[in-house]
Amino acid sequence: MTRTPLLTIDDLTAGTLVHTPAASGEWWRDAVIYQVYPRSFADGNGDGIGDLPGVTAKLDHLKQLGVDAVWLSPFYRSPQKDAGYDVADYRDIDPLFGTLADFDEMLAGAHERDLKIIVDLVPNHSSDQHVWFQEALAAAPGSAARERYMFRDGRGPAGDEPPNNWQSIFGGPAWTRLTPRSDDGPLGPQWYLHLFDTSQPDLNWENPEVRAELEDVLRFWLDRGVDGFRVDVAHGMIKAPGLPDWDGRAAMVEGTVDGPAANAAEPDDGSTGAGNQGPMFDQDGVHEIYRSWHGVLAEYPGDRCLVAEAWVEPLSRLARYVRPDEMHQAFNFSFLTAPWDAAKMRTVVDVSLGTMDAVGAPTTWVLSNHDVVRHASRFGLAEIGGRQLNGIAATDPQPDAELGLRRARAATLLMLGLPGSAYLYQGEELGLPDHTALPAEVRQDPSFFRTDGAEPGRDGCRVPLPWVGGAPGNGFGPTGKTWLPQPGVYADLAADRQYGVAGSTYEMYRTALELRRAEKIGTAGLAWVDALAASPDVVSFQVSGVVVVSNLGEAALTLPAEAEVLVASGDLTTSDGVRAVPSDTTVWLRA
Incomplete structure (x- = not known):
């Protein structure tokens, strides 16, 4: 294996400061937050679907891992056409997941563990089973009930053409025409807008009644004691005046993962293609909504927070969501979609920190979630061309599992070494890959059906977790049932096979989180290591008392003998008494 020239301690400690330390403040500024996708986390009653009692039973796993907070994907009453993102009742728990009493017990258990x-x-849309939409269906055009949603007359002499040419994010047209009614007006039945599935009609956020209702929903959950809200499609809700035609298509995930050859022209604004475009997104009017919500949360003690899921680029546009009187965090999808390329990674980190610092907000880092291919699979894809992030089918080129996990571990250590707040997706602490061979007959994602299978959809990253390797369903629940099948590799990656095992992915995460807390990395300043700042293969920075070195190149990176290794994503190499960081490996050092 080739090696770089020997680095000295001075090389690793001479750095250019690009982010100043933050004063200690609200808990969310440096929190590590763990996403629980309830239907796939843990099953408490044996029906094969995860639930709130299952979450309660696994709180000790999260506490021992070392996270600060838990974000739960939707558990509201819903027909489950889009895995709960089609809400029929914002103030109740779907029986699939339990009861309000189960929620209260889970919340209390979490708070007992800090x-x-x-x-x-x-807030962008409800289910078509919501009482409001049912009232709208029964009401006449122009009624107060229909004004809660985006109803419009059709175009053309008979009104039989959609009001505009917008396409659904899940595929197909974004408008559906109602079944004919006798009182639907001279142009016949109206159309309603749904940027997602037909069962998810968009709410009309120009309507004061809608705004008042959702503020009341916020208060309902704040009164129960929740610590914050992750806001789905936070860059939606307000549409451009007149709903103008637009020839583009707003995909679920715009970004691609490209190989180094595709990144010769590196933008200086941190953009990676992760932004949703079009007149249905990122309209200035959304900020008025969040200023109002900010005021609602300020009425409650305990630094409650709002987190924006906003697929917005450039990062200067994203920063507008986290100005001091609006939201508190925004997911950094430019980082999530950055390719395995040192120059691109440095640019995204540099611009992210500078842009968020300018508005006084923490930068929020994320590598995986319930909408994208897990990074253990994503980083194992061949580095040729691009790859959309929303699903891998059995007929697609398959990831290199060993390469993917090696790079995923390295990327995670890089991410956890960055100041700000970090998000983990359930199961990534086990190194779980996507299930990339799911048969069509078990898939449930509406994007798969609305595109006639052209998009595999997100089921592959939503497979139930393995807790006990080799047990029925790998210990997901008491009966062994799982609502989606698990791949064979999940048995070897189960939690019980990694607890206390040196070198396991779980223990790497636990060690890194312990060090992150002890070294106060989340609120620390960051300086690039000058000796490596122009390297085409290395990302290296100093944060608190730690030097983070990520080797994305092929040649091993030599280390000075006196550097203390705190944690590494893989085994280091030694030759002629010289230690080195091999390819696709990150190490935290005390220099």
């Missing part, structure tokens, strides 16, 4: 709870809020 874990905060963030719940998902879906």
